Amino acid sequence: MLAEAGFDLVHAFDPARAGIDLFVDPARRSGWLVGNTRALWPRFGAARRADPELASADHPLDRYTEAAIARATADTDARVWFGHRRGHDGAFPPLQRLAVATGLGALAPTGLVIHPVFGPWFALRAVIVEPGEPPPPRPPLVRPCECGAPCLDALAHAQATRGPGAWQAWLAVRDACPVGRAYRYDDDQVLYHYGRNRDRLG
Numbered sequence: 001m002l003a004e005a006g007f008d009l010v011h012a013f014d015p016a017r018a019g020i021d022l023f024v025d026p027a028r029r030s031g032w033l034v035g036n037t038r039a040l041w042p043r044f045g046a047a048r049r050a051d052p053e054l055a056s057a058d059h060p061l062d063r064y065t066e067a068a069i070a071r072a073t074a075d076t077d078a079r080v081w082f083g084h085r086r087g088h089d090g091a092f093p094p095l096q097r098l099a100v101a102t103g104l105g106a107l108a109p110t111g112l113v114i115h116p117v118f119g120p121w122f123a124l125r126a127v128i129v130e131p132g133e134p135p136p137p138r139p140p141l142v143r144p145c146e147c148g149a150p151c152l153d154a155l156a157h158a159q160a161t162r163g164p165g166a167w168q169a170w171l172a173v174r175d176a177c178p179v180g181r182a183y184r185y186d187d188d189q190v191l192y193h194y195g196r197n198r199d200r201l202g
Helices: 040-050 060-072 095-101 149-160 166-176 187-193
Strands: 009-013 030-036 079-082 123-130
Touching: 030 095, 040 060, 060 079, 060 123, 095 123, 149 166
Parallel strands: none
Antiparallel strands: 009 030, 030 123, 079 123
């Protein structure tokens, strides 16, 4: 169901072994880290065009994510943390740290989590924990690349860049990664996420 909505990364993990207390619940021992690649964008666009209420929402992608996960967990005793929502402590759930700890991706020197196939071209949306047996433990991934001068030079430039065009410098950090280039987001998705350009929603 989640894949049909465009959330094509659903990574099983054992909350008790992840090393993050936030997700540990003795009554819910099966965990799922939910994310997406570029596969989300056409499905999200179609849903937005078909639903005027979604189209007019201030944060339509967050709303779409919440609705899709609500449908997927409707008949379960699941607990959900969304990456776009702060907790009671004011912090966002540590989805990147969870991805590294459970073997979905490896942390690069640039601070990006790198998937062995998709590289940096994926997003983490939510964590679901529910009753059930946890999967076997997975070791953390070996870093898929050693970021050389292009990645680190792009990072240094982004850190020094200010003003309206700063997002382009941060995009260049992702573009500098040699892993997963075939899975780069299309221009509309890039401009919506980085440039905050709602005109690219279609």
